[in-house]
Amino acid sequence: MITDARVLQPEFIPREVQHRDAEVNYLSSVLNPITEGQRADPALLHGPSGVGKTCIAQFLVEQLREAVVDLNYQYVNCWEDHSRFKTLYRLLDGIGRTVDVHRQSTPKDVLLERLRNADETPYVVILDEVDQLEDKSLLYDLYRIPHLTMILISNDEEGLFAAIDDRLNSRLTDCERIRFRSYHEEELVAILTDRVRWGLAEDVIDTRRLELVAANAAGDARVAIGILRRAARKAKHESVAEITADIIQEETPEAKSEIKQKTIDRLTTDQELLYNIISEHGKITPQKLYESYCATAGDPKTKRMVRNYLSKLEHYNLIRAEGNTKARIYRTRV
DNA sequence: TATCCACAGGAAGCACTGGCCG
DNA sequence: CGGCCAGTGCTTCCTGTGGATA
Numbered sequence: 178m179i180t181d182a183r184v185l186q187p188e189f190i191p192r193e194v195q196h197r198d199a200e201v202n203y204l205s206s207v208l209n210p211i212t213e214g215q216r217a218d219p220a221l222l223h224g225p226s227g228v229g230k231t232c233i234a235q236f237l238v239e240q241l242r243e244a245v246v247d248l249n250y251q252y253v254n255c256w257e258d259h260s261r262f263k264t265l266y267r268l269l270d271g272i273g274r275t276v277d278v279h280r281q282s283t284p285k286d287v288l289l290e291r292l293r294n295a296d297e298t299p300y301v302v303i304l305d306e307v308d309q310l311e312d313k314s315l316l317y318d319l320y321r322i323p324h325l326t327m328i329l330i331s332n333d334e335e336g337l338f339a340a341i342d343d344r345l346n347s348r349l350t351d352c353e354r355i356r357f358r359s360y361h362e363e364e365l366v367a368i369l370t371d372r373v374r375w376g377l378a379e380d381v382i383d384t385r386r387l388e389l390v391a392a393n394a395a396g397d398a399r400v401a402i403g404i405l406r407r408a409a410r411k412a413k414h415e416s417v418a419e420i421t422a423d424i425i426q427e428e429t430p431e432a433k434s435e436i437k438q439k440t441i442d443r444l445t446t447d448q449e450l451l452y453n454i455i456s457e458h459g460k461i462t463p464q465k466l467y468e469s470y471c472a473t474a475g476d477p478k479t480k481r482m483v484r485n486y487l488s489k490l491e492h493y494n495l496i497r498a499e500g501n502t503k504a505r506i507y508r509t510r511v
Numbered sequence: 512t513a514t515c516c517a518c519a520g521g522a523a524g525c526a527c528t529g530g531c532c533g
Numbered sequence: 534c535g536g537c538c539a540g541t542g543c544t545t546c547c548t549g550t551g552g553a554t555a
Contacts, residue, residue: 257546311549463518479544484519503517 196364224357227397359396404431460508
């Protein structure tokens, strides 16, 4: 049934990046100066999740690395490295310059200096989930490093630019913004067809069923691939010769919650607790939520900190916050 | 309409942690 | 070892906002 499990993993970068020709070509042309040893303008990829932003950025950087001999590259996920220090540290790590970075010998922004003075080798940097970066002025500082090219990735463009001050905003006007829309159903089918060809035995699933998978995924390729993977495993496990519509329907909610779970796994204990309270209630007022949180948490944090947690949850589409002031209600995302 | 107050989110500063150095 | 110091998570203090109430 499954001949190559790798192609069913969401991280797999397909040889042909399908149905993103316009975006691929555009980003490719933005990055083109690098092939001549020049820096490229920063690029901002934005759009909903599961539409290939990270995938395509990595795909194109890989291509660059094949074409350009002398090219440094680093991928940073700003959810994980959200402080200025950690992001800078990761960037130095990418060019092997962290060995002698010690706390005491690093007064303010020695890290940045070091990055600036590293060498002239072009350095391409992907900053994923850049909206999670606390100190956005780091982007301004990075922009001023001559040999460094930034590829920024964000779910929502508005939120990002609201957080960036004018100084940086004016710089980023020559930033190339590339919007990624959701996949159409036919596009998802085409993507799935490729994965099926590479990864599954023949006649396991027909186009009509793939259309069902695509419809259930609602434009999100990660969900589509997740459904396919789970369905294939299930069919294999039950020794059924093909993936039926029933299996697909059964595995759709499973695949969706699997992806949601991946986000939840990245939360801290307190954040997860808050998320669970909101899920249980469906919708809840800030007051009730905080009471309930204090009753359950071993070491409850202050309201202010809880608000920080909640905005993080909201940002990650796990919850929704309605209303701005007194009448605010938190509810789960459907 | 005026007043009240729950709430959001910025700013500053505090406490803790863990390397480093004399 | 003890003092020092940067990074980080957190609290404290604060201002502005808008729905609720008299």
